[in-house]
Amino acid sequence: MYKQILRSIADVGVFGSISLILFFTVFCLVLIRVVTTKKSHIQKMSNLPLDNSMIN
């Protein structure tokens, strides 16, 4: 039955273009976000594994 509902989606081929555009957009957003992140924050993040909270 669910197949019947899905089958009614018109122009299923447009999925491909949508997803490529989506990927490109997401990728660009990530890139922008990454490039504009402050250095101090990046440094803090990358030091997280080394931040020893253990005391013995």
Place this chain on the structure above:
Amino acid sequence: MNNTTVDTFYYNNKLVRDFAYATAFWGLIGMLVGLLAAFQLVYPELNFELPYTTFGRTRPLHTNAVIFAFVGNGIFMGVYYSLPRLLKTPMYSKKLGNIHFWGWQGIIVAAAVTLLLGMTTGKEYAELEWPIDIAITIIWVIFGANMMATILQRRESHLYVAIWFYIATWVTVAVLHIVNSMEIPVNLFKSYSVYAGVQDALVQWWYGHNAVAFFLTTPYLGLMYYFMPKAANRPVYSYRLSIIHFWALIFIYIWAGPHHLLYTALPDWAQSLGMAFSLMLIAPSWGGMLNGLLTLRGAWDKVRQDPVLKFMVVAVTAYGMATFEGPLMSIKAVNAISHYTDWTIAHVHIGTLGWNGFLTFGIMYWLFPRIFRTKLYSIKLANAHFWIGTMGILFYAVPLYWAGFTQSLMWKEFTEEGFLAYPNFLETVTQILPMYLMRAIGGSLYVVGLLIMLYNIYKTVKQGDFLEAEKAQAPPRALAHVHEADHWHRWIEKRPMQLLVASMFVILIGGVVEMVPTFLISSNVPTISTVKPYTPLELQGRDIYIAEGCYVCHSQMIRPFRDETERYGEFSKGGEFVYDHPFQWGSKRTGPDLHRIGGKYSDSWHYNHMLEPVSMSPGSIMPSYSWLIEDKLDTHTTAKKIRVMQQLGVPYPKGYDKIANNDLEAQAQAIAERLKKDNIEVEADREIIALIAYLQRLGTDIKKQPKEEDE
């Protein structure tokens, strides 16, 4: 930070230790089974003429054991160590952790037993039957709940990139496992995939490829991003790059599945999509690899002394090699040569032996001395392990590359007169047996290395003093970041649930776009009017084919190449598989393709060949299946099987389940009589009869004359 506002708490190392022991134990078992399988290919007598120890069952046991038992426990070992420390809080629940640990080990034991008994769905790396599938789902949810609850009670508000990888791993593996394991039970030990033929293949390789991506790769990248900086005592080379690595990788990986089905009956557009995304994968993968290697900038002198770093460097290098080679093999022209050959096996083992194995070993050498408050028992032995293991990888992979190229070129070679240069498939097998032997020796070296490690760790544990509860201090979360201005770009790093949903959204797009159209548009799988459902006897025979793991060595998918149509017959069409629950296209041709085997040989040929393969094909490395002649076919299941098939849309007439066994017996009798004419006395109720019926049916439907009511 003011000391009066600091919380004191304890990290629990017990589960970390237990998962580490389990990793070591199952690693040894899984690799020993792999070694047995490798030697079986050279010395078929090592199949011991027992159903439980034939290659068709040991190989799935090996793959499942090393993926889900060795690497699986390795993931949990690393997560249970790194997650609390990155979040500055103990794991949310010890109880859930214990259920997770014992549940997972129970699943592994159940898997080992059922696979050797021949209970399998017949889908690679998803072979486990439905009760175990459900158990996996429950245990996986328990693990996820414990992980997310830990994240929610954290003291460190920012989520380090390793945790992103853990979250994406969890959500994606859940989705993959559930979608690919959709099956309808026949009984407790047998089920049929709800998908058939082309669609089953697409779902299976969407799963299969991403089992590599999200079980063997992303969680281990998380481990790399935590343990490599730890071991080198310096932060990751570029945290920015790691963010891009993460998003690009999870977005692209999910699309790449169809590269396992190039030149098959899968619709062409889906193949091209898979190939394009596979090529794109080079970029994030290499970004990640370089990020790992460059973390050691200025610390290369340490690599010379510290075995932990040596293992990690080789692991990350192997990751780089495998992720360069993978996209390369996804190019259709290359895939035409590499597919179905040992090239693929070599490629996979660069990833598993190099990347997964060596990273696991590196982490273990680092971890054990720490949780046992001692020094590693012997650096010398660790170095010996490193060199023997590295040699093992090379001796494993290089002969197999050679074997792959050799065999593929032999398959494709034509004489000047236009005939196949090697018309007998067996010639191309015996040619590469020396390479198989060298591979098995390489594998043995690798296992020797592992044994050395186990001894070293045993001694380390012996001399150490286990620290079960590790005391730690950190300010409570509200105080820790009270002075920090909230920048927009930190949004996602503080919101694990949103991150989980976002990763799920990202991976679902790929799955939906590739699969929905194939399921919906009927033109994607053209129907062929002469293709009819299997007879009850053939259906039972097909289930024997699956239980014996024939798909491990034989494909049922003839690609549209001249050498393949010449050797096997007409190339395979999507419409021929519409009643195949599950599909049995296979992924490796250790033996020849079987899609057009029907009618090619006599029934007696098949009988003799199953009883004693070398009697029909001298030099064959196929195991003997003599028990099929002694074992009676269980016909009690026939009615239920027919009903399940009807549920799945296979057009058996209404009420056919009740009379199916009559047809079954009549067909079996006819085969037994034909055999009798060739002086073979065998009862009609034996398993071999059903298997012969199935083999003789394979690929014959399209040769039949269509009746008048055609489309």
